[in-house]
Amino acid sequence: MARLRSVKEGLGVGENYAVIAFGDAASFCLDHFLKPTNASRLCALVAYYPATIPDTRSRFPPSLRVLTHLAGSTVDVTTVPTALGLQGKKRRRTRQINPGIGTGERLNIGFPTYTYEYVQPGFAEHDLDEYDRLASELAWTRTLHVLRKGFGKDLDLEGRWEEHQEGKFFSSNLSTTMDHYATHLTPTVTYTPTLTGGIGTNSLRRFYEQHFLRSLPPSMRLHLISRTVGVDRIVDELCASFEHTHEIPWMLPGILPTNRKVEIILVSIVSMKGGRLSSEHVYWDQASVLVQVGLLDPKLVPQGVQGVDRLPVVGGEAAQRMLREDPETDDEFHNRLIRRANAQGKSKGNDEKASMGSGVDSKVEATNNEGKGKSVQREGNAAGPETES
Structure with a gap:
């Protein structure tokens, strides 16, 4: 007392x-x-x-x-x-x-x-x-x-996060990328579908230098769909589109370029301590990526699985759905796998009519989103408005 x-x-x-x-x-x-x-x-x-x-x-x-x-x-x-x-x-x-x-x-x-x-x-x-x-x-x-x-205190977490993203995606600057991590803690980054990333400053520096900054496809574009800023966290929902012309160790480790187009939703959850990055967890649908690069065919069901003639996975349709959100046409995206499964039980003859795209089927729709988002290749231009010299 x-x-x-x-x-x-x-x-x-x-x-x-x-x-x-x-x-x-x-x-x-x-x-x-x-x-x-x-x-x-x-x-x-x-x-x-x-x-x-x-x-x-x-x-x-x-x-x-x-x-x-x-x-x-x-x-x-x-x-x-x-x-x-x-x-x-x-x-x-x-x-x-x-x-x-x-x-x-x-x-x-x-x-x-x-x-x-x-x-x-x-x-x-x-x-x-x-x-x-x-x-x-x-x-x-x-x-x-x-x-x-x-x-009545607030911190500008979003500003610090944007500076980190600028170094990581757009200027490919290792120092800028690393400068924003917490030094009094052990920072961590985990790309969960492939368990790539690093724990600790030295490990993260090696990861970004050897496996991330040099491997971003020149065609990659990032489109921010939504952002939630909390008291010590930022959650980004991003659409990433690119042509698989380079090996991407953090997303497709060991996979040689397929030259196929990929459109995927990334969810990044960033934790901040003392105004600096302490952890980042990144999620995406790896099955959708594999479908789009031709490494996973939804029609190839493992032997011994009964009553299934198609895997419940989708390709680029998922990203397209999140980008356009057209109330007049959205219903065609929702529940198609469920409708197809129900139809399969009633009539095997309707399989092709109810089939879901594999990523290749959606190329026409995907072109509607080409050019959207911010290119990771900026040819050295600084962010923000131009200033007169």
């Missing part, structure tokens, strides 16, 4: 403070700062796995942003019965912690609270056996959001 008072007393005019507490300290803070008089100048309170929480109907002062992370199987809930407007003695009851709603496991109670199934108190502390990396990182993202809202 004395330490909390000392923090508040040392503040200057217009300054606020926040509290992140763990375990029993978190229980104390939740109870103490429930009173508006105790919460003056406190802008955010984050409680990690408290053993006790206030009545689930409690409301904290509107100026205070609160977040609670629950772990384990039970938590004590303190209630204060009232009769005729008078408060009775506090009662404490042990309640089962049931998972919150949705995949995020948020509880529908009076103050923002999340559950973390299958982890125990201590999951966010690196030096404890209970530490869980995934739960800890998820909780930290939520914590950082509350702190930034409380202090």
